[in-house]
Amino acid sequence: MTNQTPIKLAKDINSVTEGLLKSxxxxxxxxxxxxxxxxxxxxxxxxxxxxxxxxxxxxxxxxCGVYDVTGMCKYRIRGKDAEAMLNRMxxxxxxxxxxxxxxxxxxxxxxxxxxxxxxxxxxxxxxFRIYCxxxxxxxxxxxxxxxxxxxxxxxxxxxxxxxxxGPTSCALLRAIGLGAVENLKHMELGHFPxxxxxxxxxxxxxxxxxxxDLGYELWIENDLALTLWDALFAKANLYGLRPFGDESLDxxxxxxGFILPEVDxxxxxxxxxxxxxxxxxxxxxxxxVNFKKPHFSGRAALLKEKEEGPARKLLKLDVAGExxxxxxxxxxxxxxxxxxxxxxxxxxxxxxxxxxxxxLVEGKYLNGSIYxxxxxxxxxxxxxxxxxxxxxxxxxxxxxRAKQTPPGNH
Amino acid sequence: xxxxxxxxxxxAIVVGAGHNGLICAHQLAKKGKKVLVLEAEPEAGGLxxxxxxxxxxxxxxxxxxxxxxxxxxxSLQLEQHGFSxxxxxxxxxALNDNGQHIxxxxxxxxxxxxKDQKSFQEFTELMNQFSKTMxxxxxxxxxxxxDRDVSDLFTFAQFxxxxxxxxxxxxAEFTRVMALPSQDLMDEFFHNPLLKAALSWDFLVGNKxxxxxxxxxxLNQLLRNAGDLSGKQVYNTGAMPVAQVGQFINALVxxxxxxxxxxxxxxxxxxVLVSEHKVTGVxxxxxxxxxxxxxxxxxxxxxxxxxLLGQQxxxxxxxxxxxxxxxxxxxxxxxxxxxxxxxxxxxxxxxxRLLIAPTMSDMETAFDSAKYGELPEHPVMEVMIPSxxxxxxxxxxxxxxxxxxMYVPYELKGSWETAKPKLLASIMAMLxxxxxxxxxxxxASELLTPKDIETKFNVRGGHWxxxxxxxxxxxxxxxxxxxxxxxxxxxxxxxxxxxAHPGGGIMGAAGLNAAREVLKND
Numbered sequence: 001m002t003n004q005t006p007i008k009l010a011k012d013i014n015s016v017t018e019g020l021l022k023s024x025x026x027x028x029x030x031x032x033x034x035x036x037x038x039x040x041x042x043x044x045x046x047x048x049x050x051x052x053x054x055x056x057x058x059x060x061x062x063x064c065g066v067y068d069v070t071g072m073c074k075y076r077i078r079g080k081d082a083e084a085m086l087n088r089m090x091x092x093x094x095x096x097x098x099x100x101x102x103x104x105x106x107x108x109x110x111x112x113x114x115x116x117x118x119x120x121x122x123x124x125x126x127x128f129r130i131y132c133x134x135x136x137x138x139x140x141x142x143x144x145x146x147x148x149x150x151x152x153x154x155x156x157x158x159x160x161x162x163x164x165x166g167p168t169s170c171a172l173l174r175a176i177g178l179g180a181v182e183n184l185k186h187m188e189l190g191h192f193p194x195x196x197x198x199x200x201x202x203x204x205x206x207x208x209x210x211x212x213d214l215g216y217e218l219w220i221e222n223d224l225a226l227t228l229w230d231a232l233f234a235k236a237n238l239y240g241l242r243p244f245g246d247e248s249l250d251x252x253x254x255x256x257g258f259i260l261p262e263v264d265x266x267x268x269x270x271x272x273x274x275x276x277x278x279x280x281x282x283x284x285x286x287x288x289v290n291f292k293k294p295h296f297s298g299r300a301a302l303l304k305e306k307e308e309g310p311a312r313k314l315l316k317l318d319v320a321g322e323x324x325x326x327x328x329x330x331x332x333x334x335x336x337x338x339x340x341x342x343x344x345x346x347x348x349x350x351x352x353x354x355x356x357x358x359x360l361v362e363g364k365y366l367n368g369s370i371y372x373x374x375x376x377x378x379x380x381x382x383x384x385x386x387x388x389x390x391x392x393x394x395x396x397x398x399x400x401r402a403k404q405t406p407p408g409n410h
Numbered sequence: 411x412x413x414x415x416x417x418x419x420x421x422a423i424v425v426g427a428g429h430n431g432l433i434c435a436h437q438l439a440k441k442g443k444k445v446l447v448l449e450a451e452p453e454a455g456g457l458x459x460x461x462x463x464x465x466x467x468x469x470x471x472x473x474x475x476x477x478x479x480x481x482x483x484x485s486l487q488l489e490q491h492g493f494s495x496x497x498x499x500x501x502x503x504a505l506n507d508n509g510q511h512i513x514x515x516x517x518x519x520x521x522x523x524x525k526d527q528k529s530f531q532e533f534t535e536l537m538n539q540f541s542k543t544m545x546x547x548x549x550x551x552x553x554x555x556x557d558r559d560v561s562d563l564f565t566f567a568q569f570x571x572x573x574x575x576x577x578x579x580x581x582a583e584f585t586r587v588m589a590l591p592s593q594d595l596m597d598e599f600f601h602n603p604l605l606k607a608a609l610s611w612d613f614l615v616g617n618k619x620x621x622x623x624x625x626x627x628x629l630n631q632l633l634r635n636a637g638d639l640s641g642k643q644v645y646n647t648g649a650m651p652v653a654q655v656g657q658f659i660n661a662l663v664x665x666x667x668x669x670x671x672x673x674x675x676x677x678x679x680x681x682v683l684v685s686e687h688k689v690t691g692v693x694x695x696x697x698x699x700x701x702x703x704x705x706x707x708x709x710x711x712x713x714x715x716x717x718l719l720g721q722q723x724x725x726x727x728x729x730x731x732x733x734x735x736x737x738x739x740x741x742x743x744x745x746x747x748x749x750x751x752x753x754x755x756x757x758x759x760x761x762x763r764l765l766i767a768p769t770m771s772d773m774e775t776a777f778d779s780a781k782y783g784e785l786p787e788h789p790v791m792e793v794m795i796p797s798x799x800x801x802x803x804x805x806x807x808x809x810x811x812x813x814x815x816m817y818v819p820y821e822l823k824g825s826w827e828t829a830k831p832k833l834l835a836s837i838m839a840m841l842x843x844x845x846x847x848x849x850x851x852x853x854a855s856e857l858l859t860p861k862d863i864e865t866k867f868n869v870r871g872g873h874w875x876x877x878x879x880x881x882x883x884x885x886x887x888x889x890x891x892x893x894x895x896x897x898x899x900x901x902x903x904x905x906x907x908x909x910a911h912p913g914g915g916i917m918g919a920a921g922l923n924a925a926r927e928v929l930k931n932d
Contacts, residue, residue, distance in 0.1 A: 088722045110725035110892075142730050146721025295687060297726040300899060 020045040023070035024160045024225030028233070029243055039246065042135070042156070044071035046246060053247035054350075060211040060252045061351050063240025064166030066232065067210075067249055069217060070225075073118075073135050074155040077128040081147035084294075086120065086128060089143040091280055091302070093293035097122050102187045102206050105130075106280050106288060107139065108298030112305055113268035113277040115139055116261060119208060121189055129155070133261055139269070143297065160225035164232070165215030165252070167401055167410035172239040173205070173216065174409075176231045181205050181216060182406035195231060200224060210249060212256020214401045214410070254347045254356065257316060257395030259283055264314060264344040264358055281310040282360070312341065312362050316396065317389040319355040319372050324348045325387065328372040330359050334386045336373055340365040343372060352396045359389065420446040422704040422928060423692055425679045425718065426868070426907065428456025431708030432662045432671075433921030434906040434928070436486055439669035441929055446700060447671060448692065450678035450868055454663050456708070457867045457874070458916055460656030464854035467747040468803045469812050470655045471858075471867070473794045474763070476646040477637040477917035478658075479549075486665055486918075493661035498799060499640045499651050502763045504608030505844045509756030512605050516640065522602045529599045533609075537645035540584060540628070541635040543572045548636045548912040549919050551927060552885045552894045588628050589881055593621035593770050595628065607767040611792060612646070615814065616874035616914060618740050620777030621770040626880035633879060633913050652763075654800045655916065682707075682718045682903060689902030692718075704902050704928055708921075710869055710876035711735055711889035711909035715898075723900055731890040735883065735909070739860035739873035740780055742818035744791075744837055747854035748809040752795075754845040764793040766840055773816070780817035785833050789840055791815045808853075813837070820860040820871055830857055875914030876907050885911060896924040897931060904928055 021043045023029075029047060037048040046068065049056055059065030077086060087094040090105040097103045099122055106117045116139070118132030130136070140152050164172065173181050177196025184190055189206035193199035201224045209215035220228050232241060253260065261267055264283070271277040279302060280289050289302055319325045325346040332338040341361035349356045361370060370389040375382055401407055422438050424431045427449035435445045453459050460470045483495055501515040512521035519530045547569060553562035573581050587595060592613040596606035612634055613627035614620060631645075639651040663673065678695040682705050691701035707714040712735055715721065721729040754760065767773055767790035776786035797803040797810040804810050815837055822829055834857050841848050860872030869876060877889055886894050888911045895911075896904050906924030908914035 084722055089726065110727040139726070143726050145726075145729055145733055146716060146724075295723045299687075299725070 021157075023068050024222045025068050025070065025162065025229055028226065028229050029068065032243055037245070041071040041246075042073060042133075044068075046071055047243070049245035049247045050243055053245065053251070056242065056244035057248035057251045057350065059240065059242055059244050060165045060213050060215070060248065062167065064164060064169040064172055064215075065242050065244040065248075066229075067163040067165065067244055069161035069163045070159075072131045072133065072156070072161060074159055075130045075132075075136065075140060076153045076155050077130060077140070077150065078126055078153075079147075079150040080126055081150040082126050082128055085144050085147040085150045087294060088147075088296055089140070090120070091285075091289045091296055091298070093290050094120065094122075095293070099124055100189050102189055102208050104288070106283075106285060107143070108280065108296075108302070109268045109277075110298060110301065111268075112279045112298035112301035113271075114265055114280060114283065115268050117259075121206065134267070158222070159219050160222050160228075161220075162218045162228065162232075163209050163211075163215065164218055165209045165211040165213060166240075167214050168239040168241075169215050170407040171409050172232065172235055172241060175235050175239065178203070178205065181207070184216075185405045186403040194220065194224060195227060200227070203228065210256070210258055211252035212258070212395060212397045212402060213252070213399060214404075214407050250345075251347055251350070252397075254345050254358070255349050255351055255395070255397035257398075259314065259358070260345070264360075275311075278314075279305055279310060281305055282312050283314050284316075310363055312360055313366055314344065315359045315361055315366070315370075316392040316394075317343075317357045317359045317370065317372070318392050319346070319357050319374075319389050320387040321374075321385070322348055322355050323374045323376040323385070323387070324355060325357040325372040325374050325389075328357070328374050330361060330389070331371045331373060331386065332365050332368050334369075334371045334388070336371070336386060338365075340370065349396055354396060355387075356392075356396050357389070419700065420444050420702040422446075422706060423448060423700055423702040424706045424708060424906070425692065425714075426450070426456060426708030427454035427663075427673055427675075428708045428907065429458055429659065429662060429916055429918055430906050430908065430921035430924070431456070431706070432659075432666050433482075433486060433918045434706055434708070434925045435671045435673075436662070436666045436669060437922060437925030438928060439666065439671045445671045446702070447666070447673040448677040448679050448694070448700070449673060449675050452675050454673065454675075455655075455659040457863075457869060458655045458659055459867075460659070463745045463856040464747045466805050467745070467808070467810055467854060468656075469745045469796065469810055469856075471743050471863070472655045472916055473652060473796050473812060475637065475639060475651050475655070475658070475916050476634050477915040478651070479636070479638050479917075481638075482918050482922065485922075486662065487668075488658070488661040488665060491661040491664040491668070493658050495639070498761075500762050502608065502765060503757065504604050504765045504767070505754065505757070506604055507755070507768070507843050511756055512602070512608060513762075514605075514608060519605065522600075522605050526600050526602050526605055533599045534645045536580075536583070537631065537635065539576060539580060540587075541632055541645065543576055543584065544632045545636070546572070547885065548633070548917070549923065551896070551923050552888070552911045554895060555886055555891045589625055590628060591622050591624050592627035593774075596621070596770065603769040607770050607773060607790075608765045610770055610773065611765055611767060614773070615792070615816065616739075616741060617878055617880065618736065618738060619880075620774045620817070622774055623777075625882070626878075626884070629881060629884060630879055634915065636912070636917060636919070652794075652796075652799060654796075656800075658916070679718060681720065682900075684719070684723055684900065687901065689900060704904065704931075706904040706906045706924060706928060708907045710737060710871075710873070710907060711893075711905060712737060712870050712877070713868075714905055714907075714909070719898075719900060719903055725899060728890070728892050728899055731892070735889055736878040736880075737871035737873045737876065737909075738820040739863060739869075739871050740777075740817045740819065741872075741874060742815040742833070742860065743856075743858040743863065744811075744813045744815055744834070745856040746811040746813075746852050747804065748811055748848075748851040749807070749853050750851045751809055752811065752841075752845045752848040752851055760795050761798045764844075766791045766793060766844060777817045780819040783819045783821055783823040785819075785822070785829055785836070786817055787836060789815045789818070789833070789837055791837065791840065793841070813841075818859050820864075822859075822861075826859060826861065830859065833857060833859070873914075874908075876909035879913040884913070888913065896920075896927040904931075
């Protein structure tokens with residue numbers, strides 16, 4: 001037959017990404033992306049999933065997977081006043097952060113409302129990099145006013161990043177000659193020659209991630225990015241390595257207890273309605289607000305909030321039944337008379353076999369019963385039910401291997 | 411760790427011995443507080459200080475006191491310390507180069523058409539009414555927007571009531587006129603271009619404001635009407651109370667000292683000391699530390715927050731608002747030592763305020779140059795000869811002429827070194843047009859550009875008001891919300907200068923209000 005429509009290969013279907021930036025890993029990802037489901041992340045074409053998000057999720061729990069984090073915003077903060085400037089901006093004490101350590105941070109408005117969150121990498125006494133999911137140059141510039149010796153440079157497009165997550169991640173790195181990473185403790189970073197056998201540059205590896213499992217984030221100059229990808233994928237079959245997209249990452253991060261901007265909290269500068277933004281206390285980040293350190297933006301407002309108690313709080317909920325509680329309204333009673341909040345993220349968690357959710361609940365109802373109003377479908381017909389929720393204080397998924405040093409050879 | 415009980419020498423430290431700082435210190439001392447005033451310069455007074463600009467010739471940057479109130483003078487016991495409230499009230503003379511001058515006094519204007527004279531009556535009446543509406547609020551603490559309580563709501567209500575009491579028509583007029591460019595206002599009332607320019611002067615001077623600029627012309631005028639030395643809060647253009655400002659400052663210093671306030675001169679404060687999120691004192695440039703739980707800054711808001719306190723002690727959005735305060739002055743001061751009385755064409759009595767500003771367009775053109783960092787070709791100015799009232803200012807037979815010149819940029823394209831002689835020459839050329847031969851009488855001169863004023867008087871931007879006096883930097887927003895009531899986000903740190911409510915000019919309300927707030931926070 002001559003007029004048969006040829007079946008297109010995945011690599012030939014890329015029209016969706018026209019007009020978007022392509023990370024150095026794109027050329028490899030596009031060949032493996034059967035779904036061609038891309039979305040725009042800070043201008044970059046980012047895979048929602050490659051073939052099946054549910055299958056890809058299991059990479060992070062059973063073997064390992066890579067997630068392209070090139071689209072993260074990256075800012076280099078350098079200078080004698082860099083530490084003081086950051087300390088004025090974030091709620092944790094940056095002066096206590098050691099060299100080669102990574103710290104999760106939030107920064108707040110004058111009213112103690114979260115502008116954004118991110119991780120601060122400390123390279124030396126006067127040299128830091130902030131990774132965050134959204135552009136923050138404007139805020140950092142405001143925060144640096146009055147500090148003479150500090151420079152802020154955006155490096156978002158200068159560095160490629162791969163999150164290598166899952167139990168076999170350390171073993172895979174060992175296999176490509178980066179065995180030294182096994183000495184990195186959780187939230188530590190190191191610089192290593194790369195490729196190990198014939199160094200052409202340097203790779204920075206941090207023992208960080210957004211999945212709650214054992215994992216690393218690999219940061220490398222753009223020119224060496226494909227060399228890294230190919231080195232990892234040369235061993236892919238032995239270590240069960242595949243790429244994963246945003247949907248599976250979202251499942252993993254909910255299990256791990258991580259919050260997501262513009263999903264679980266509304267950045268103060270994006271919130272249009274008064275008080276639709278959130279404080280660290282509301283997000284359950286009490287441990288991150290340090291009143292003993294020098295002044296930081298929002299301190300007075302947060303001190304007041306601490307005394308008065310937060311207006312609402314994001315709770316980790318174990319929801320009865322197995323119907324996921326996405327978008328559910330929460331009530332204090334099972335008849336749905338007294339609304340007390342809503343669910344921001346929900347998942348029927350594969351790893352924990354629990355029906356989990358984050359619920360933002362008004363302050364005065366934090367100690368009472370909580371019911372989620374869940375809509376679900378059977379054969380296209382919709383049903384409603386009220387499921388009782390149990391409050392959990394620990395992350396749903398936190399295996400020992402995630403923080404064990406050196407990690408086991410899984 | 412130093413023994414703090416030993417070192418805590420003062421209840422309050424005031425940084426800067428400007429009139430507001432001294433008034434604040436006086437009020438605190440009156441309530442039994444142990445107060446120290448630290449002044450960077452060898453003498454008190456700030457912008458109002460008298461100084462020798464050339465051997466045996468004295469002057470000061472301030473010559474008129476329209477904003478001073480009798481109540482303040484008596485509360486400060488200034489008369490007991492040598493300040494006379496019987497101030498001379500002088501008329502204003504708008505100079506015409508053909509000798510047909512216009513004389514403006516309290517309720518009358520001479521040298522213009524009957525129609526303009528009648529309009530002047532209507533105009534002053536309107537201004538007097540507006541002055542009365544605004545009157546109480548200059549001396550009251552402004553209400554807070556955030557974290558307000560009943561007293562704040564009361565002040566808002568009182569303001570609303572005062573505006574409403576103008577009557578429906580005048581209330582509408584008040585809201586319309588408040589942000590009107592002075593040119594529109596003048597065009598509505600008058601025909602004579604010289605009169606319009608002359609009346610515009612007080613609407614604009616001290617700010618980055620020309621006849622066609624919107625925002626705050628009327629507000630600026632109302633602030634100048636806040637005093638009562640020439641009558642109770644009335645339109646203050648024609649009748650300008652003048653004083654020996656030196657006498658005022660001297661009396662203030664003496665009155666402070668009589669209450670036990672200690673004033674240290676040549677004591678430049680470098681920074682405010684902060685410990686445990688509270689003010690603990692100040693560090694001087696010479697390294698000395700003075701301890702007190704309250705520090706009150708008479709300096710402009712930017713210097714106070716950026717240099718003295720340091721932005722690391724402030725929230726990000728608050729310090730951003732401080733950093734955005736507009737504070738570039740546009741007035742230069744010229745002082746001339748003269749060996750004889752100058753002869754102004756057609757002027758018999760030189761003890762007046764002389765205005766050289768032929769038309770509003772001339773003012774606007776001068777402003778346009780300055781706006782783009784250039785010198786005005788034909789500067790406009792207010793001229794006074796203070797030695798006619800105070801003969802101690804210069805040797806007998808000699809005179810001091812002092813002029814406020816608009817518009818001179820703070821930041822110049824090019825170097826001041828070459829520009830200053832050029833600017834002085836164009837000022838002299840302008841004076842020559844009205845007082846031929848004056849150049850030959852000059853034996854010494856001093857020209858202070860806004861940049862010079864900044865250095866000489868420690869005022870950022872060389873701005874008379876420590877920051878533009880305008881609707882967006884006024885009342886609840888002066889210098890910005892969050893510190894509009896003299897207290898600041900830093901416990902123990904206060905503002906008391908012109909950058910705080912109500913604003914600049916020799917008025918003293920900021921110092922007085924600040925003292926009240928400091929005592930409330932005791």
